Amino acid sequence: MPKLFSYGTLQQKNVQLANFGRELSGSKDSLPGYIVGEVEITDERVLRESGKAFHPILRFSGNLTDEVAGTVFELTEAELAQADDYEVDAYQRVSARLKSGIECWIYAAAEK
DSSP: OOEEEESSGGGSHHHHHHHHSSOOOEEEEEEETEEEEEEEOOOHHHHHHHOOSEEEEEEEOOOTTOEEEEEEEEOOHHHHHHHHHHSOTTEEEEEEEOTTSOEEEEEEEOOO
């Protein structure tokens, strides 16, 4: 099953219920080499589900002393596709290795 690292709204119970129909269980972890920025959300569905106009967004720094805390979740392939649908175009899904050594997916700033 795919693993997804969340550092933002996908950790919210209401967002999980709206997108996956269930509350996810996960474990705390961190992602080295990234910092958190902010992106303004204009998508009506995402605004409604998250309740937030500004969402955090990962930006690659390459500096291993930079670290972002979050939660790693195990999803089904279908749920991963639903997470892709939830994320706006400012994000892209990429593979990453967490501090624990777990290989997972993350949503980071899309390259323009």
